[in-house]
Every structure is written in C-alpha cells, then in structure tokens.
Amino acid sequence: MASLELQNITKTFGKKIALDDVSFKCKEGEMFCLLGASGAGKSTCINVISGVVQPDAGKVLLGGEDCSDAFPQARNVATAFENYALYPHMTVRENLLFPLNSPIRKKRSSKAEKEARVREVAEMLGIQELLERHPQELSGGQKQRVALGRTLVRRPNMFLLDEPISHLDAKLRHRMRSELKRIQREFGVTTLYSTPDQLEALSMADTVAVIREGVVQQIGTPDEVYYKPRNIFVAQFLGDPPMNLLPVDYQGDFAVVDCQSPYKLPIPRKDQNLLNEKIGSCQIVIGVRPRDIRFVNPDDPSALTKGTIKIVETLGQTTIVNVQVVSEEIKVKTHTDSVPKVGTQIGMAYDLDNLYYFDRDTSLSI
Amino acid sequence: MASVELRNVWKIYKGDVEAVKDVSWKCEDREFFSILGPSGCGKSSSLRMIAGLEEISKGQIFFNGKVMNKMRPRERNVAMVFENWALYPNLSVYENIAFPLRARNMSKDAIDKKVKSAAKFLDLEPILNKNARHLSGGEMQRVSIGRAIVREPDVLIMDEPISHLDASLRARMREELKAQVSRLGVTTLYITHDQVESMAMADRIAVMNLGETQQIGTPLDIYHHPFNEFVAGFIGEPPANFVDCDVLQEDGKYSIACPAFHFELNEVWTKRFTTNSQQRIRLGVRPEDICISFIESANCCGLEVDFVEIQGDRTIITLKVEDRLFLSEVLGDVRPEVGQTIYVKFNQEHIHFFSLEDGRNVFFDEEMEN
Numbered sequence: 255m256a257s258l259e260l261q262n263i264t265k266t267f268g269k270k271i272a273l274d275d276v277s278f279k280c281k282e283g284e285m286f287c288l289l290g291a292s293g294a295g296k297s298t299c300i301n302v303i304s305g306v307v308q309p310d311a312g313k314v315l316l317g318g319e320d321c322s323d324a325f326p327q328a329r330n331v332a333t334a335f336e337n338y339a340l341y342p343h344m345t346v347r348e349n350l351l352f353p354l355n356s357p358i359r360k361k362r363s364s365k366a367e368k369e370a371r372v373r374e375v376a377e378m379l380g381i382q383e384l385l386e387r388h389p390q391e392l393s394g395g396q397k398q399r400v401a402l403g404r405t406l407v408r409r410p411n412m413f414l415l416d417e418p419i420s421h422l423d424a425k426l427r428h429r430m431r432s433e434l435k436r437i438q439r440e441f442g443v444t445t446l447y448s449t450p451d452q453l454e455a456l457s458m459a460d461t462v463a464v465i466r467e468g469v470v471q472q473i474g475t476p477d478e479v480y481y482k483p484r485n486i487f488v489a490q491f492l493g494d495p496p497m498n499l500l501p502v503d504y505q506g507d508f509a510v511v512d513c514q515s516p517y518k519l520p521i522p523r524k525d526q527n528l529l530n531e532k533i534g535s536c537q538i539v540i541g542v543r544p545r546d547i548r549f550v551n552p553d554d555p556s557a558l559t560k561g562t563i564k565i566v567e568t569l570g571q572t573t574i575v576n577v578q579v580v581s582e583e584i585k586v587k588t589h590t591d592s593v594p595k596v597g598t599q600i601g602m603a604y605d606l607d608n609l610y611y612f613d614r615d616t617s618l619s620i
Numbered sequence: 621m622a623s624v625e626l627r628n629v630w631k632i633y634k635g636d637v638e639a640v641k642d643v644s645w646k647c648e649d650r651e652f653f654s655i656l657g658p659s660g661c662g663k664s665s666s667l668r669m670i671a672g673l674e675e676i677s678k679g680q681i682f683f684n685g686k687v688m689n690k691m692r693p694r695e696r697n698v699a700m701v702f703e704n705w706a707l708y709p710n711l712s713v714y715e716n717i718a719f720p721l722r723a724r725n726m727s728k729d730a731i732d733k734k735v736k737s738a739a740k741f742l743d744l745e746p747i748l749n750k751n752a753r754h755l756s757g758g759e760m761q762r763v764s765i766g767r768a769i770v771r772e773p774d775v776l777i778m779d780e781p782i783s784h785l786d787a788s789l790r791a792r793m794r795e796e797l798k799a800q801v802s803r804l805g806v807t808t809l810y811i812t813h814d815q816v817e818s819m820a821m822a823d824r825i826a827v828m829n830l831g832e833t834q835q836i837g838t839p840l841d842i843y844h845h846p847f848n849e850f851v852a853g854f855i856g857e858p859p860a861n862f863v864d865c866d867v868l869q870e871d872g873k874y875s876i877a878c879p880a881f882h883f884e885l886n887e888v889w890t891k892r893f894t895t896n897s898q899q900r901i902r903l904g905v906r907p908e909d910i911c912i913s914f915i916e917s918a919n920c921c922g923l924e925v926d927f928v929e930i931q932g933d934r935t936i937i938t939l940k941v942e943d944r945l946f947l948s949e950v951l952g953d954v955r956p957e958v959g960q961t962i963y964v965k966f967n968q969e970h971i972h973f974f975s976l977e978d979g980r981n982v983f984f985d986e987e988m989e990n
Contacts, residue, residue, distance in 0.1 A: 570843045
C-alpha cells in the first residue's frame with residue numbers, strides 16, 4: 255500500500271486545459287474521491303496517476319517517491335474501468351489470472367500459487383461460484399466484482415476506479431456503494447475513484463476533491479464539503495436538489511432579496527457579526543438548502559415570501575416541490591404528508607440557522 | 621388523444637417463453653402512466669405490442685375503446701421517444717422535427733407551421749437552425765419530444781428516456797419532462813426500471829415483475845401500501861428491509877419476535893392479528909420508518925451498527941439483524957460509530973407483514989381501508 259500525492263499537475267490537449275495546477279494528497283489506506291461533472295478532468299487525472307498520460311508539468315508521488323517518469327507497469331497501480339473491460343472470450347478464472355501472467359510477473363510465482371491467489375480473491379469478493387462462467391453470463395454487479403478482483407490479484411500499491419458504479423442499475427447502485435467501501439476497508443488499499451454523482455462521493459469517500467474544468471475547487475471530508483462549501487459551485491454540486499441561491503442586499507439585521515418581489519430575510523445575530531467583519535460589499539448571495547424551507551400559510555407571520563406550487567415530485571417519504579415566486583423558482587424538499595396541490599398559493603419560512611453566505615463577485619463562501 | 625387499455629394480454633415467444641402474462645390495465649386519456657420493473661419484467665414487450673412492433677399472442681389492446689390488434693404501427697398514431705433520443709446528427713433541429721412530416725408528404729407550408737408551433741411550445745425557437753450534434757442533453761430531449769409530438773400522436777411512449785444520464789442531469793430532466801408532458805396534455809406511457817422516475821412523474825404506476833403486473837396505483841398508494849413483498853422491496857431508495865418473525869400472543873397482546881429483536885404491536889395491529897391470526901410472518905419496514913436513539917427505552921431493540929453512509933442531508937445507517945443487514949435512514953448529521961449498539965423503534969403506522977408462502981401483503985385490504 256502507498257500514499258499518493260499530485261503536485262501542481264497541468265495537462266493540456268491542444269488548446270483545452272484538462273488539468274490546471276492540480277495538487278492533492280491521498281493518505282495511505284484512504285478512500286479518496288474525485289467528484290465532478292463529465293468533462294471536468296477526472297479521467298485525465300486518473301490516467302496521469304496510472305502513467306498512461308504524461309502531464310505537461312507537475313509531479314506524481316507514490317509512497318513518497320517521485321514516479322513521474324516511471325512507466326505504467328512499474329507504478330503497480332491497478333485501474334478498473336467504467337466498462338469493466340473484461341475479456342469476453344475468457345472465463346472469470348482466466349480473467350482473474352490474466353494480470354498474474356503478464357510478462358513482468360509471469361515468472362514470479364508458480365502456477366499453484368497463482369491459482370491460490372485467484373481463489374482467495376474470488377472468495378473475498380463472493381464470486382467463487384462464478385469462476386467458470388463467461389462475462390456475458392454475469393450481471394452488472396458480478397462483472398463489477400470480477401473487474402475489481404482482477405485489479406486485486408496482483409496486490410497493487412493502489413486502486414484507481416474510474417466511475418465504478420455510476421452506470422449500474424438504480425437498485426444495484428446502492429448495494430454496490432456499501433459493498434465497494436466494505437471491500438476497500440477489508441483490503442485496506444489506498445483507493446482513488448471518480449464519479450459525477452455527489453451521493454456516491456459523500457457516501458463512500460474519506461476525502462472528497464471537487465473538481466471543475468480542471469481546477470480543484472475544494473478538498474475535504476464529506477461533512478466539510480457538504481456543510482462548509484468553499485464556493486457557490488461546491489455548494490450547488492453537493493446536495494440534491496441543489497441549494498437555492500438568493501442574491502441579496504445585506505442591511506444589518508436583515509437582507510433584502512433582490513428579485514421581482516423583494517422581501518426581507520432576517521439575519522441571525524451570530525451571522526451578522528461574521529458578515530460585518532468579513533464583507534466589503536453589501537451585495538452578497540445567500541444560499542438556502544431545499545430541506546431548510548418549510549411551507550406555511552401565506553398569511554402566517556413566519557412566511558418570508560409567497561409563491562405558487564409549480565411542480566411536485568413525490569419520492570416516497572420526501573417530496574421535491576418547485577415553487578414559482580414571480581419569475582424565480584425555489585426548490586423545497588419536504589415531507590410528503592405536507593405537500594399542497596399544484597397551483598396553490600403558499601408561504602415559505604426559511605430555517606435561518608442554516609443559511610450560507612457567498613461573495614457575489616468571487617462566489618467564495620464568506 | 622386516446623385512452624389505452626390492455627385486456628388479458630400475453631406475449632409468448634418461441635420456445636414457450638412467457639414474456640408478458642395476462643396483463644390488464646387501462647391508462648386514461650391524458651394520463652401519465654408509468655410501467656415500472658427490473659430488466660426482463662416484460663415492460664419492453666408490452667410497449668412493443670402497444671406500438672404495434674410486436675404481435676399480441678393472446679388478449680386485446682384498445683385505443684379509445686377500439687381494438688388495435690390488427691392495426692399496423694403507422695395506423696395506431698403512436699409516437700416514441702427513445703433512450704438515446706435518436707436524433708439525426710447531421711440535420712438541423714428544424715429538419716429533425718420536420719422529418720416525420722416530410723415522410724408523410726405534407727406540404728411545405730403546413731410543415732413549417734407545425735414545426736414552428738412545436739418549437740415555440742418547447743422553447744426551441746432560438747436553436748432551430750443549430751445542428752443536432754451540437755445540442756446539450758436538455759436540448760436533445762426537447763427536440764426528441766418535438767419530433768414525437770409534431771405529428772399529433774394519440775399516445776406518446778417514452779422508453780427509458782433519461783435512465784442513462786448523469787445523476788444531477790437526470791433530476792433536472794425529470795422535472796422538465798414532467799412539466800412539458802403535463803403542458804402537452806397527451807396520453808403518455810413511460811417505461812423505466814428506475815422507481816424514482818416513476819414516483820416523481822407518473823399519475824399512476826403499473827409495477828411489473830416476471831411478466832406479471834404486481835400492482836397498479838398512484839405513486840403514494842404503491843409506496844405506502846405495497847401489494848406484495850416485491851413491490852415493497854422495489855419501490856423506495858434505499859430498499860425496504862425484511863426479516864422473518866414469530867407472532868406471539870399473550871393476554872390479548874401481540875408482539876413480533878425474531879432472534880435479533882422483539883417488540884409489542886400497537887392496537888391497530890393487535891386488532892388486525894386478532895381477526896386474521898398468523899404464526900410466522902415476514903416483517904417489512906422502510907429505512908425511514910426505523911427511528912434510532914442512543915438511549916434505551918421501552919419497547920425498543922438494541923442493534924449493532926455495521927456501516928454509516930453520509931449523504932448530505934440524510935445518513936444511512938446499516939444495522940446487523942441476525943445474518944442480514946437492516947438499513948435505516950435518518951435526517952441530519954447523525955454519526956454513530958461502527959460497532960456501537962443503538963436502539964431502534966419501528967414506526968408501526970408504516971410497517972407491513974407479508975406471507976411467507978406467496979409474499980402477499982397479508983393485511984393489504986385492512987391497510988387500504990384506513
């Protein structure tokens with residue numbers, strides 16, 4: 255096992271900057287997540303670590319040693335790809351044996367040792383009954399486990415998983431999340447995985463790096479990136495549905511929301527102190543998570559603003575509601591029992607203890 | 621516009637493979653009706669029979685009360701929206717939408733009028749001349765719908781239109797699709813394997829498994845009152861938990877016991893068990909109906925924490941129950957330690973009991989009465 259460090263990695267493809275001065279450190283045995291939309295640079299980053307792509311500048315350190323110039327096979331990094339890349343004409347056993355028979359490993363162990371290793375890994379992954387099957391006879395989740403197994407047999411320094419579960423069936427996705435994490439814990443392998451799905455990032459990672467257009471936006475624990483987003487992008491990327499953003503004019507005790515029907519938003523005292531100290535301009539943006547908005551009677555004194563129910567999405571116990579406030583839309587996540595009908599006039603109360611504040615120009619958190 | 625009705629429809633492929641078994645339901649005029657099930661449940665075969673792409677082995681399909689069995693696809697006036705949108709990449713948005721009309725030899729003026737009105741409706745006017753290959757996902761979706769509605773179909777069929785998209789995009793598309801379809805007011809059959817999509821968008825859902833309809837109802841009816849174990853396990857994310865239990869009776873009081881826990885039932889359940897006595901039964905409980913506490917109290921059960929999943933505004937805690945795992949969902953940032961014992965209570969208003977023999981919800985009728 256080894257730690258991984260990227261130092262100021264930059265990579266361009268023609269005019270497009272895929273990675274722009276990317277630095278982060280992934281501790282030994284840690285599960286590290288690269289979270290970003292498609293095209294953010296996640297796959298390029300993984301390819302740089304495995305050595306398939308040469309960066310224009312910067313260093314890759316594995317176990318503290320600079321391996322920027324080392325060939326991929328010398329890095330002993332195992333990659334599992336999004337589409338599994340299993341050999342369709344080989345059985346599961348042959349697929350698992352494959353990396354052990356590569357030219358640089360072929361002579362290292364006897365046939366019996368290799369077989370034993372395959373059996374050991376298959377047992378840990380619960381695929382021992384599938385060894386004689388071909389990939390086309392496996393379900394998505396089983397293929398996933400075989401692909402993982404193939405990376406595990408060679409005892410790699412670290413795992414690289416490129417979008418390991420995003421494309422699985424909805425039902426399977428949840429099971430694979432806890433399963434992957436369990437496997438990672440059991441083997442204790444330093445693991446870096448990429449995903450466009452914020453839930454996958456929050457639920458499995460020890461550390462999350464949010465990346466956008468080749469630039470790392472924030473690195474932190476799941477709780478940090480969710481509760482203390484560094485900027486508007488991170489705040490909106492984590493959380494489903496995304497955080498509501500209200501441009502406001504901050505005036506001390508309250509802020510006036512800058513929209514077609516302006517309303518006052520009382521600001522809690524503790525936040526006032528912080529804002530008075532930190533902000534240069536009164537033009538800021540306030541973020542409210544959909545979960546932190548309650549429906550009340552439009553005439554209720556706690557109603558800060560009024561709107562019309564536009565779209566209702568029932569997801570079982572919770573419901574997501576889009577409320578039209580003149581020309582703007584506010585998203586609310588609420589308990590299904592308290593959802594009004596489409597077209598109803600409704601008042602909204604905000605949970606003022608959980609407001610987020612951002613600078614309007616830099617979009618940084620205040 | 622039309623209603624769609626399936627009456628005892630079967631699809632039997634060569635070698636006696638029964639893909640669809642005796643399916644009957646009716647989708648009302650202008651309804652958003654979803655067919656939901658895992659792969660291989662028969663939803664695609666059903667859809668192909670409705671569109672006329674596949675012969676009906678047994679039974680009848682009606683549009684507006686008229687038998688469609690012998691009608692050719694083009695005579696049924698059904699429009700389809702596919703998973704990959706299937707746009708012509710080398711044609712402009714305008715030409716893509718106009719395509720089905722040109723195929724019908726419509727006059728130039730008539731086509732122009734129809735395309736423009738569809739474009740206006742779907743907010744596509746600014747990009748009418750753009751090449752289809754340069755569109756964003758959302759734009760492609762709208763063009764695909766535009767192409768489907770421009771010939772004014774009686775029924776719009778959508779086959780997994782958004783299941784393959786990124787999670788965040790999926791959520792946005794869901795919303796847009798629903799808004800567009802409800803504005804169009806066209807009868808819509810929506811096929812998917814993702815229960816979240818059905819729940820979020822459909823007026824009613826037909827849940828299918830192994831070729832058979834399991835339950836038909838509104839999203840909330842199905843969610844709160846599953847007809848059988850399959851429906852209870854398929855609807856909801858994370859899925860519901862199940863464990864086999866003994867039903868114990870003492871002094872007119874009923875309790876539920878399995879090796880990992882036992883708890884007393886409330887009055888409502890006591891009454892139900894009195895009239896319908898059971899001995900072994902499968903308890904089903906949704907993750908959000910397991911309330912957790914760090915302190916022991918009356919009628920609660922202590923369980924060991926196996927795994928903690930952070931999900932932003934909610935936390936999923938996996939608990940050990942005998943040789944299986946129970947998932948519980950808690951709002952907020954609760955962070956128990958792995959290995960710690962926490963105390964749970966089940967929200968008895970929302971628990972269900974299933975038969976060990978056939979998986980049926982034993983008290984389905986009683987649940988629906990309340």
